[in-house]
Amino acid sequence: MSDVLNIIKDSTLTYEQKLVSLARAAENTLDVLHVSEEVQEYMQEGIICDLNEGNAPYRPRYIVPDYERFMKQGSEFLRLKPANDIWEATNNLLILYRHVPSITTMPVYVGNLDTLLEPYIKDEEEAYKAIRLFLMNLDRTITDSFCHANIGPMPTKAGRLILKAERELQDAVPNLTIKYSRLTPDEFALEAVRTALVSAKPSFANHEMFVKDLGGNYSIASCYNGLLIGGGSYTLVRLVLARLATKAANTEHFLNEVLPGAVSKMAEFMDRRIKFIMEDSGFFENSFLVKEGLLYKDRFSAMFGLVGLAECVNHLLGAQEQKDKFGHSEEANALGHSIIEKMHLLVSEHSNQYCKAAGNHFLLHAQVGIDTDLGISPGCRIPIGEEPLLHEHLIQSAPFHKYFPSGIGDVFSFDETVKNNPDYLLDIIKGGFSAGLRYISFYASDSDLIRITGYLVKKSDIERLEKGEQALHDTVALGLGAVRNSRILERKVRHDE
């Protein structure tokens, strides 16, 4: 019970953060999953990690409601009628968000906001006021920057007003992605680039690639997770390749025995979690989101995460010098591909009857890491401090993206002078997508708001928390950990190279 008392007494936690932590502590007193000893051993060693999802999952981790349908029909449970104007539309959404569960207790997806709000844009000045207040409300009440909105791929009045407001507000919430298609006009994409250079968002998602993998009904939620609208992901568990590699005698042993064994253990653990949600928690039988057609269990899958590919490869090859390491050496990059290809094969051989959204399979996910990761790089990323020249970096990274429909992405910091030439970034985005990149994020080096790994935090908030002051968003604490352990502020600033 000392954990509980520690939570209660922690002066850096807001009331809301204490409540969430206490709920998690309560959940973790249960043992209903009956996890096998082998899995428990791997969890204790930090090789399999459930990302604090809790011992008794009572809702899917990521929930992506069908907000389009909600806007059309309102909600019987919430006693809401379809909106008639922009004020009612934003009010209806804000009410619904309060009732969307997730791992964070707050919604990780708040809709394709531009197309949701476009029908209500009559007077642009009034609409702008409504949208600005709406976005400010999200930032101050959804106090977790895994909350994600989407816009695009086509320009809309609402989309432009959202970008304008984001440039002005420069808030951490919501995270924002523009679905970028070959059909997205340059002029709209450039407005998004200009916005990203002052507010670290939106990120750019390769629309054609997501549509090919997930169909047109996809969303980007949480960090950069590709999920179906009206569905989501039951769980995200990750395999820490950096630590798993230390179990192997050599590369062959790793690929042929250690990795298959670990994938099988983790899949079994994920099966247990999903089984509990589907057969014991009662979520899908009782949630009004399901009853009102905003969620469908056949649009869910589960995300099989991995992290620390770079360190795994470097360990297996005994690479000490940069020229021999992942991101630089052809041999190291090729081994990285062999590992991911093998994982892709192993994961696609596993079947789970509840993962209808992905043909009864799990989807690979390049997890962005957690605050306590020390010397473990996100997903398939090249470690901070070892970044090659930008063109080499993009060409190295792109081929990994095809394996990860449920999310992978690269983050770059650009010198503030590129604000003079947003076309420069659009060229890089277009080139990256044609080379196979799925998702790319960037921010300017002079920005207070920065992308930590997949989520946004203000540097000034991190400094305040470091001094022992409370921070409104719970993600500031994660950002602080990542800054300390993963050298986030040392990310290479890109200019001309």
Add this chain to the structure above:
Amino acid sequence: MNRILPFSSVDGPGNRTVVFFQGCNFNCAYCHNPETINRCSDCGLCLSACPAGALGTRNGKVIWDSTCCTGCDACLAECCSKSSPKAVYMTIAEIMKTIDKVRPFISGITASGGECTLQKEFLAELFLEVHKSGLTAYVDTNGSIDFSKEKMLTNSMDKVMLDIKSLDEEEHRMLTGMSNSIVLKNVKYLAELDKLYEIRTVIVPGLLDNGCNVVETGRLIAKLNPNIRYKLIKFRPIGVPDNMKKTPIPSDELMEELKNYAEKEGCRDVIVV
């Protein structure tokens, strides 16, 4: 060639690969890359300066091994000839091979230097190949060759970025060792062809009459086409000759004031870098 920079955000529209040519006919007091001015004289002074053993000689010529080079530039510091042992001869096919590696990521290439137009025939041929691969070709020049007499080059290029280092003939001579008459003729000629993308002026406190230059250049741009970008570049004492190392960097306030001057003259696209 002095070197090829795969990605640049400051050498024309969008992302561009910049090809730096070796050799320049100006000798600007504030030159930021004096190692591009002359071709290597093979004197061998730099050999002993290289800590990585990347330099050697063959048949009396200085040879550079790019695979050992750490990029410390100790050789450039040692050179008395305003040159570089790292400059290499390249064919058009070799340059295109380098460009092809990054082709999906760029809008085009910019030929810079040194002074790239000193190799104008080569440049025109290179640009033909560049256009064949769907890219644009820009020229960054000191404006010293008469573009109206160089039809092959002028027709083969998309646009030009050109320095007006000083509008005053005497000041221009003092700064560069050359007249500005051809430079100004080119400005008018290229603007008429709509091939002038950008005019640049480096702001150097104490050395140049910066206010006068910016006002008059701004007026000229506004008259020709106010949408031509006017870029005001802060002098920075990096890479410059020793006698310029103590020259002060212009303040942000001064740069902003100069920007306002140009805008008052009617320029619509003035940026400070």
